[in-house]
Amino acid sequence: MKRLLALGIVALMSGIGGVAHAAFIQVGSESAFLGYFSDVRVEDFEDETFIPGLSIDDDPWPGSIHDGVYENVVDEDTDPPSRQSYIFDSMWGFGGLFDCSPNTEGASIDVYVGTTLVMTIPNTATGEFYGFRSDTDPFSEVIFREGVVPAEDKETYYAMELVIAPVAAPIPATIYLLGTGLAGLVGLRARFRK
Numbered sequence: 001m002k003r004l005l006a007l008g009i010v011a012l013m014s015g016i017g018g019v020a021h022a023a024f025i026q027v028g029s030e031s032a033f034l035g036y037f038s039d040v041r042v043e044d045f046e047d048e049t050f051i052p053g054l055s056i057d058d059d060p061w062p063g064s065i066h067d068g069v070y071e072n073v074v075d076e077d078t079d080p081p082s083r084q085s086y087i088f089d090s091m092w093g094f095g096g097l098f099d100c101s102p103n104t105e106g107a108s109i110d111v112y113v114g115t116t117l118v119m120t121i122p123n124t125a126t127g128e129f130y131g132f133r134s135d136t137d138p139f140s141e142v143i144f145r146e147g148v149v150p151a152e153d154k155e156t157y158y159a160m161e162l163v164i165a166p167v168a169a170p171i172p173a174t175i176y177l178l179g180t181g182l183a184g185l186v187g188l189r190a191r192f193r194k
């Protein structure tokens with residue numbers, strides 16, 4: 001009996017561990033991504049204005065927007081390292097079309113959420129979709145870093161399009177309270193009229 005209980009606890013704990021490991025799941029195609037999320041925001045870099053909620057932190061190595069793409073370089077050998085953070089209020093999924101061919105194929109791009117490596121964009125990418133989703137917690141920052149790090153290498157890439165699955169905005173508590181408060185007042189008035 002005790003042994004069964006111990007086995008049960010071990011099974012439970014490994015189950016919890018399994019969920020934690022499955023936090024980020026790479027999504028193989030844009031159609032799979034769009035099929036999974038009913039609500040997505042697309043930034044196509046056709047102008048200098050980003051969709052609401054999106055920003056890119058690329059200090060002190062700013063990229064450029066031209067010809068419908070955002071261009072930048074990932075390199076761990078600059079000081080500070082050349083990395084980019086794609087920031088959005090709160091997302092369940094992030095992806096896009098990425099092209100590593102400009103300025104020849106360099107190193108790959110490793111994509112992080114916090115300190116977790118969530119996917120790698122290979123140096124052979126020429127505009128295919130790379131994306132992932134979280135099935136545990138939403139996230140707000142996606143970091144692009146140089147993958148393999150030989151000192152002489154760096155990866156110049158184009159982000160041709162970003163596809164973001166936002167977390168639906170909850171009804172703010174104050175509006176909800178105001179709503180229920182108004183409903184209460186209407187109810188009171190109705191009662192007094194009788």
Ligand SMILES: [Ca+2]
Nearest residue numbers: 045047049050
């Ligand atoms: Ca735009």
Ligand SMILES: [Ca+2]
Nearest residue numbers: 044045068160
């Ligand atoms: Ca574009």
Ligand SMILES: [Ca+2]
Nearest residue numbers: 076077150153
């Ligand atoms: Ca490098």
Ligand SMILES: [Ca+2]
Nearest residue numbers: 100102104156
């Ligand atoms: Ca390149």
